Each structure stands twice: as structure tokens, then as C-alpha cells.
Amino acid sequence: MSTNFQFDPIELPPECQELREEVRAFLRQEIEAGTFSPQGGRNDNAAAFARKVGARGWIGMTWPKKYGGHERTHLERYVVTEEMLAHRAPTRHYSTADRQSGPMILRYGQEAVKEEYLPRIASGELCFCIGLSEPNSGSDVFAASTRATKTDGGWLVNGRKIWTSNAHNSDYMIALLRTSPSTKENRRHGLTQFIVNARAKGITKNPIINLTGNHEFNEVVFDDVFVPDSHMIGEVDEAWKQASAELAYERSGPDRWLETFQSLVELVRVSGSEPDDRIAAGIGREVAHLATLRRMSLSVAGMLQAGKTPAAEAAIVKDLGTNWEQALPNQVRALAPVRGDSAPDSNDDRFEEALRHTTLIAPKLTIQGGTREVLRGIIARGLGLR
Numbered sequence: 001m002s003t004n005f006q007f008d009p010i011e012l013p014p015e016c017q018e019l020r021e022e023v024r025a026f027l028r029q030e031i032e033a034g035t036f037s038p039q040g041g042r043n044d045n046a047a048a049f050a051r052k053v054g055a056r057g058w059i060g061m062t063w064p065k066k067y068g069g070h071e072r073t074h075l076e077r078y079v080v081t082e083e084m085l086a087h088r089a090p091t092r093h094y095s096t097a098d099r100q101s102g103p104m105i106l107r108y109g110q111e112a113v114k115e116e117y118l119p120r121i122a123s124g125e126l127c128f129c130i131g132l133s134e135p136n137s138g139s140d141v142f143a144a145s146t147r148a149t150k151t152d153g154g155w156l157v158n159g160r161k162i163w164t165s166n167a168h169n170s171d172y173m174i175a176l177l178r179t180s181p182s183t184k185e186n187r188r189h190g191l192t193q194f195i196v197n198a199r200a201k202g203i204t205k206n207p208i209i210n211l212t213g214n215h216e217f218n219e220v221v222f223d224d225v226f227v228p229d230s231h232m233i234g235e236v237d238e239a240w241k242q243a244s245a246e247l248a249y250e251r252s253g254p255d256r257w258l259e260t261f262q263s264l265v266e267l268v269r270v271s272g273s274e275p276d277d278r279i280a281a282g283i284g285r286e287v288a289h290l291a292t293l294r295r296m297s298l299s300v301a302g303m304l305q306a307g308k309t310p311a312a313e314a315a316i317v318k319d320l321g322t323n324w325e326q327a328l329p330n331q332v333r334a335l336a337p338v339r340g341d342s343a344p345d346s347n348d349d350r351f352e353e354a355l356r357h358t359t360l361i362a363p364k365l366t367i368q369g370g371t372r373e374v375l376r377g378i379i380a381r382g383l384g385l386r
């Protein structure tokens with residue numbers, strides 16, 4: 001058996017600490033101004049918030065300056081992402097493009113498209129969504145059947161994508177589309193990635209309401225939607241190589257283990273400065289898991305910085321991270337201080353609300369971005385077991 005995993009220890013350099021303070025000061029200011037609440041809740045300011053983050057230079061941080069980027073390191077980007085998530089800032093308008101769509105365009109997009117879109121992503125103007133999943137093609141993304149058929153100057157798209165997060169607010173989708181049948185030799189052959197105008201004629205977005213009662217994802221139906229040739233990303237029929245790279249970006253960041261973190265913060269708060277031994281030991285255990293995950297995730301950021309594509313390591317971080325964050329609300333519930341008969345004060349309501357929200361989002365965590373079983377398949381391959 002061969003083990004090919006690598007998790008080099010990474011220490012954040014001093015400039016990252018300075019940057020962290022800068023981001024915290026910005027977020028404090030935005031919280032005080034009422035742009036968002038670290039306790040969550042409905043927020044309609046995501047587009048305006050994205051522009052402010054863009055103006056600070058915190059979107060597209062690692063991209064070349066010629067495309068509106070800032071040529072900073074993946075570790076600096078990591079710090080910004082971590083602070084945004086820990087404060088529950090409304091990043092949804094720009095986070096997908098910053099993490100996934102922008103790097104894809106940068107790596108495989110045509111020059112004119114890079115010049116047109118990347119600066120607008122970096123300024124916080126454009127919102128992107130991801131069109132991989134279809135009703136009969138989830139884990140097996142290479143079974144996608146939504147078609148792009150060649151026409152004069154471009155392609156006509158017909159079919160359906162599903163579970164498309166934030167499609168209803170998006171300007172563009174990066175869609176994986178069938179341009180040829182698969183071949184006997186390679187069942188992944190025949191798919192191509194395109195930038196599709198998500199507001200184009202022929203697109204219908206049908207809301208899907210999730211367990212929390214919110215509209216976060218959609219079914220997107222394409223009826224003869226025109227996409228120009230210039231919006232093809234990479235090589236025709238060869239997307240299987242690119243989609244794998246995209247997933248490495250999607251799986252590696254702190255966004256894969258900080259979604260229920262708020263419940264732990266609330267537990268620490270309601271437990272006070274002198275928790276009993278049972279609670280102190282429980283909090284210590286959770287924080288130890290968190291610290292380990294964080295070091296592993298940082299290590300992946302370090303490898304991205306070194307120009308590698310650490311797909312198996314990213315899969316491990318996502319598998320361990322999402323399992324931990326999925327279990328967290330239940331652990332917090334079990335650890336919470338026993339409440340007496342006195343009427344709960346407003347602080348307890350905050351605790352209950354955090355638990356309610358994180359309990360409801362927990363089931364999705366091991367599905368989005370690749371299911372637990374699929375990730376373990378990737379890990380097994382990395383270990384040389386399959």
C-alpha cells in the first residue's frame with residue numbers, strides 16, 4: 001500500500017496577523033452599521049457587502065493584478081475567509097466566484113473572457129453559481145445530460161440543472177454540459193464547461209425551499225439558451241479534467257467546517273467563565289477537534305500556494321470537517337448547562353436560536369460539495385486502495 005498524503009505544518013506569517021486585525025476591524029464596523037448580525041437571520045445586503053469587500057481588495061486576492069486581482073497569498077486569502085465565516089458575514093454574493101468560478105476562468109478561460117469577467121468578480125459586482133448536478137446526475141457528475149448543441153457563433157443549451165445554490169441571485173453559471181456522447185474508452189468524455197448568462201432568455205429558475213424554510217437553491221431549466229463560443233471554458237469534450245480541479249478548490253477551505261461553529265461559540269458563552277468539569281472537558285474536546293481540522297485545512301492552503309492540486313488532502317479535510325460540524329449541534333445540546341426554573345433571558349434565546357439553525361442545516365453538510373461516501377472513495381484512491 002502506498003500513502004501519498006502530505007500535510008506539511010504551516011505557520012501563518014506575521015502579515016497574516018495584521019490582515020486578520022484589519023478584517024476584524026472592518027467586520028466590527030459593518031456589524032455596528034447594521035449591515036449584518038453575527039447571530040445570522042435574514043440579510044438583503046449581500047450584494048452591497050460584496051462591493052465593500054471587493055473595494056478592500058479581499059476578492060480574487062491571489063489572482064494577477066492584470067485581471068483585477070491582488071497577487072496576495074493563499075494563506076492571506078485563508079485568513080480573510082476564516083474571519084468572514086467566523087463572523088457569519090453575508091458572503092454569498094461573491095463567495096462562489098471567489099472560491100471556484102474565478103479560479104476556473106483564470107485557469108481555463110479565453111483571454112477576452114478573463115479580461116471581461118475577472119475584474120468584475122474581484123470588485124464584488126458579479127455573482128456566480130455552479131451548474132454541475134442534474135436530476136439523474138449527482139455524485140456521478142460525468143453522467144450529465146443537459147445538452148449544448150453547436151449553432152452559428154455558439155451553442156444552444158437545453159435541459160435541467162438542480163440544487164443550484166443561489167442561482168436566483170446569480171448573474172452567471174459555470175455549467176457542465178454534454179457536447180458529445182461518452183466513449184467506450186472514457187465514460188467521462190463528451191462534457192464541456194461554459195459560462196452561461198444566468199439571466200438569459202430561455203432560462204427559468206424554480207425555487208427549492210430547504211429544511212430551514214429558506215430559498216437557497218433552485219432547479220434551473222434551459223430552453224434553447226444561446227451561449228457564445230467565447231464563453232466555452234477549456235477544451236470541447238474535455239471538461240472531466242477541469243471539473244476535478246474545480247472540486248479541489250471547493251473542498252479545501254474553512255467553509256467546510258465552520259458552518260455550525262456558531263453553536264460552539266454560543267455554548268462557550270452560556271457556560272460562563274467557570275463551567276463545571278463536564279462542560280469544560282466537552283468544550284475542550286470540541287476545540288481540540290477544531291484546532292486539528294484548522295491545521296489540516298491551513299496545510300491545504302499552503303499546498304495551493306505552492307501550485308499543487310491537493311485533491312485527496314482536500315477530500316480528507318472535507319470528510320473530517322463536515323462530519324465534525326454535522327455532529328456539533330447535538331454535542332452542544334448534550335453539553336449545555338442544565339437550566340433551572342427561572343425564566344430564560346434573551347441570551348438563552350440566542351443560544352436556542354443558534355442550536356435550532358445549526359441542527360436544521362446539519363444534514364446537508366455531508367452532501368453538498370461531494371457526499372461522505374464519494375469523498376471516501378477519493379481518499380481510498382489516494383491511499384492506493386482502489
Ligand SMILES: Cc1cc2nc3c(=O)[nH]c(=O)nc-3n(C[C@H](O)[C@H](O)[C@H](O)COP(=O)(O)OP(=O)(O)OC[C@H]3O[C@@H](n4cnc5c(N)ncnc54)[C@H](O)[C@@H]3O)c2cc1C
Nearest residue numbers: 130131132133138139163164165364367368369371373374
Ligand atoms: C445544500 C446543498 C447545496 C448544493 N449546491 C449545489 C450547487 O450549487 N450546484 C450543484 O451543481 N450541485 C449542488 N448540490 C448538489 C450536490 O452536489 C449533490 O446533492 C451531491 O453531489 C449528491 O448528489 P445526489 O443528491 O444526486 O445524490 P446521489 O449521487 O444519488 O447519491 C445518493 C447516495 O448514494 C451514495 N453514492 C453515490 N455514488 C456512490 C459511490 N460511487 N459509492 C458509494 N456511494 C455512493 C451517496 O453518497 C449518497 O449517500 C448541492 C447540494 C446541497 C445539499
